[in-house]
Amino acid sequence: VAVRPIRLYPDPILKRPTAPVDLTDPALPDLVQDLLDSLEASPGVALAAPQIGHPVRMIVVDVTRKKGAHGHGRVVLINPRVLHQDGPRVVREGCLSVPDYTGNVRRFEQTVVEGTSPDGRVVILTASGFEAQAYQHEIDHLDGTLFLDRLDSLSTDLFRRRGR
């Protein structure tokens, strides 16, 4: 029920694998709301719980926060996992936790993700393009993986953002 500060690399919480969420935990609704409030206050399209200081498996994605982007709208997924992905390609991406840089990483054009919604329903969704990239990026966070870990070359694939 609050906007939490975004943890920045090299905060160690970003590099640790996270724990599954207990769906009966009475603190769960507050954590969901913190994640939603923190995304709302951020310039990003998605957040993972460890980015706001909770080392558990929960993400929120809403690519429609970016002008012109299409997708499923705002989705909170608890204990999400990738069921299938296809169509490898190299894309440029950044991260709220690595604010000054972007990098070229390999992601998949299509991804099928399964998880549980905050009201306990099993959700399976198919995302493509930018939205698929967002889900892959956020689920990476739950395993302690940053886009930095997926770079092939620091000299050709890592870029400092302009105007900083």
Next chain:
Amino acid sequence: MLSVYGADRPGIVAAIARAVADHNGNITDLNTRVIGSPNRPVYAMVLEIHMPGGPQSEAFQAALERLKPTLGVDITLRPIESVNL
């Protein structure tokens, strides 16, 4: 592909190179950069390595795990995937 990130300090390159050599590996490419902000510099190094027994050698992975706390760095090892187009 081996990624190493952490606070800058002397000996990171030496220790990583030693671990690769101790496990009969070859470093085929290596690049480094200092990223992060001026008051919180982060040393970054990405190495392409060839391990004779494949990258999944448990002894090599264990050696890297031991280096993490010693050097104060994060180390990620992943196979090189190539896409045929």
